[in-house]
Amino acid sequence: MLRTSNYSLVISLQFLLLVYDLFVNSFSELLRTAPVIQLVLFIIQDIAILFNIIIIFLMFFNTFVFQAGLVNLLFHKFKGTIVLSAAYLVLSIAFHVWVMNLRWKNATHFVWTDGLQALFVFQRLVAMLYCYFYKRTALHLGDPRFYQDSLWLRKEFAQVHS
Amino acid sequence: METPQQGARQCPPRALPPVPSSFILHLTDEIPLSRPKRKKPKGKNALEGIVHAAVRRPSESSEPLTPEVQDAPPQRKRKKKRMPPESETSFTQQNVPNTSFFHTGNGMDPQPSEETVIRKHRKKTKKTRPAEIRCSNELGVEEEDIIEDEQTKSPDQQLVFAAPTGASQPVSKVFVEKNRHFQAADRTELVKTTENIDVFLDVKALWTTRDVALSVHRGFRVIGLFTHGFLAGYAVWNIIVIYILAGNKLSTLSNLLEQYKALAYPAQSFLYLLLAISTVSAFDRVDLAKASVAVRGFLTLDPAAIASFLYFVALILSLSQQMTSDRINLYTPPSENGSLWTAGAEEQILQPWIVVNLVVALLVGLSWLFLSYRPELDHSEELMFHAEVEEFPQLDKGLTVQS
Numbered sequence: 001m002l003r004t005s006n007y008s009l010v011i012s013l014q015f016l017l018l019v020y021d022l023f024v025n026s027f028s029e030l031l032r033t034a035p036v037i038q039l040v041l042f043i044i045q046d047i048a049i050l051f052n053i054i055i056i057f058l059m060f061f062n063t064f065v066f067q068a069g070l071v072n073l074l075f076h077k078f079k080g081t082i083v084l085s086a087a088y089l090v091l092s093i094a095f096h097v098w099v100m101n102l103r104w105k106n107a108t109h110f111v112w113t114d115g116l117q118a119l120f121v122f123q124r125l126v127a128m129l130y131c132y133f134y135k136r137t138a139l140h141l142g143d144p145r146f147y148q149d150s151l152w153l154r155k156e157f158a159q160v161h162s
Numbered sequence: 163m164e165t166p167q168q169g170a171r172q173c174p175p176r177a178l179p180p181v182p183s184s185f186i187l188h189l190t191d192e193i194p195l196s197r198p199k200r201k202k203p204k205g206k207n208a209l210e211g212i213v214h215a216a217v218r219r220p221s222e223s224s225e226p227l228t229p230e231v232q233d234a235p236p237q238r239k240r241k242k243k244r245m246p247p248e249s250e251t252s253f254t255q256q257n258v259p260n261t262s263f264f265h266t267g268n269g270m271d272p273q274p275s276e277e278t279v280i281r282k283h284r285k286k287t288k289k290t291r292p293a294e295i296r297c298s299n300e301l302g303v304e305e306e307d308i309i310e311d312e313q314t315k316s317p318d319q320q321l322v323f324a325a326p327t328g329a330s331q332p333v334s335k336v337f338v339e340k341n342r343h344f345q346a347a348d349r350t351e352l353v354k355t356t357e358n359i360d361v362f363l364d365v366k367a368l369w370t371t372r373d374v375a376l377s378v379h380r381g382f383r384v385i386g387l388f389t390h391g392f393l394a395g396y397a398v399w400n401i402i403v404i405y406i407l408a409g410n411k412l413s414t415l416s417n418l419l420e421q422y423k424a425l426a427y428p429a430q431s432f433l434y435l436l437l438a439i440s441t442v443s444a445f446d447r448v449d450l451a452k453a454s455v456a457v458r459g460f461l462t463l464d465p466a467a468i469a470s471f472l473y474f475v476a477l478i479l480s481l482s483q484q485m486t487s488d489r490i491n492l493y494t495p496p497s498e499n500g501s502l503w504t505a506g507a508e509e510q511i512l513q514p515w516i517v518v519n520l521v522v523a524l525l526v527g528l529s530w531l532f533l534s535y536r537p538e539l540d541h542s543e544e545l546m547f548h549a550e551v552e553e554f555p556q557l558d559k560g561l562t563v564q565s
Contacts, residue, residue, distance in 0.1 A: 007371040011378060026435035029488070030427060080451055110492050110502055112485040121481045124434065128477065132442040135382070136451055140546055142375030 002062065002147050014055055014138050017048040018131055025127050035100065035107045042096040049092060049130075053085045056137060063146040068157055081137040088130040091123040376547055379446075386443025387537055393436040394530035397523035400429055404516055412516070415508040419493045426490040430483070433522070437477045440526070444470040444533065449541040459541070466539050469529040476525040479518050486515045 024045040032038050060066050065074050075082065098119065102111035337344040403425075407418040447466035450456045459467030489502055489511065496505040503511075533539075 002371050004369055004371050004374060008374050011374065015378075022435065022438060025438070026431045030431055108492070110488060112488055117482070117485045120484055121478065124438075124481050125478065128438045128441055131438065132445045133451060135442065136446070136542070136546070139375040139379050142371040143547070144370055144372055 002142075002144070007142055010055065010059065011138060011142070014052060014134070017052050018134065020048050021045055021052075021127065022131065025124060032103065032107045035104050038103070038107070039100055042092075042100065046089070046093055046096065049085070049089045052134060053089065056081065056085070056134065056141075059138070059141045063141070064148055065146055065153065068153060070153070070157065078137050078140075081133040084126060084130045084133050088123075088126045091119070091126055095119050095123045372547065376543070379543060379547075383443065383446065383540060383543075386439060386446065387533075389436055389439045389443065390526075390530045390533050393433075393440050394527045396436060397433070397519075397526045400433070401516075401520050401523040404519060408512075408516065412509060412513065415512055416495075418512070419490060419503070419508065423490050423493040426487045430480070430487040433480050434477075437473065437480055437526070440529070441470070441473040441477055444473045444529065446542045447533070447540050449545050452545060455541060455545065464539075465532040465535050466541065469532040472525045472529040472532075476522045476529070479525075480522050483515055483518050486511060490515075 024041050028038055028041050028045075031041060060074055060078070063074065095116075098116060099111065102116070103109060335346045336349045338347045339345075404418065404422065407421050408415060409417065444466060448456055448459045448464065448470045450470065456467065458464075460471070492502055494501045494503070496503045
């Protein structure tokens, strides 16, 4: 059973990482006086996304549903979050690599092309969706029903094993 | 028999049984705590000797109260162990002040009365209860601890101790063992603190992970509600500033570029931040993750669904102007070398940008109106935290059909 204090701590950590992600997405363009600053911000952002994905998977593993062997059920329920998190990580890394590659020599140089603009729009849109789905999943996993036995879970388990 | 050390181990801090106020006064004020009771000078006459014999027991029984008990020599400890069990808890009858004996020196029987013995036995049986229960009960005043006058005035007693006088009364002080020493503490405060701890533990036990999630969700909804209004105001202010700087019929675009270039990128970044929070909040209200609920919301023209759509469009439009914003941010007059701007091309670039900003302002303003119409509307909370039981079996059926 998930303890309230542990859950509060995990939720705080997840929200901290999400807030950092939102902050970098919003203001990284303003902090480009030196390319190194942006590089560090981007690296930390990508690590934060990775950490968040690891944390949400650890939370999945901690549920009774998962431990009962119903992995498919859990993944089906939260597939939006899993897909969006993975997509966002890929898009972020791609955008960061592209932008840093263009700005490494001159940080205040005008680097925008149509392709970069399109990637930028996608990355920022998916960031918003990721934020929404991730927050929703993290809060949803606080439901005690994921951490205890129930009738529907027993039925499902019996169906899987029959 | 329970030693003070054992008692401390069971339920620290251990409080001693209630003591008459006169006795406490006697202990704390008159006799220094470090003085050994054995070394008291014996009385000169026979009466004094008898009285002293009668008094010594209670005073010995009070030895655990003194800080010296831990450091006392081993012989004394052995002696104490041999003492009758009554002597340790007999505060009520025998522990009268010394002065009272001098007033009533007409009897020689130092035996305690039968009633007192019975009461002590009762107390002893009470001590066998579990430590946890006793720990909290000891702080309170029990009726058994208060001895009425009728009980005390047995014939034998009257002969020896005619004026043991004062009925045992509950006092406000209790002695609590702290750091291997007994210290006087206020009874009411101790009771209060234990009650507070109980209440705190109860609240902690009731506070589940679901409550944490719900409070975080509601907290974010409040932040979102604030952000909706702030974003609407900010977008309107932004477009007003742009139109004022652009002049009548966009006649002073170079002025706009000169003035607004320092503001363009921060404004764009801030707009993204507010739009992202507002969109997430609007999605929360319509519960976009459940496609069926979201589609139903759109079809029934649910205010939250409409607002979500408008915010999403506004976000895309705003993001699409990132390139132009950077171009404005890096503005230098066209006459300068390496300028991104060519003479006469300002209007071509700026007009769509101004229109998009105007549309964004209108969209976020409308969304705010829709959401503020029913600020308490939140489908996520209803579905995530209140309707989970029905949801699981449906999901299971869907899964089995798929497989």
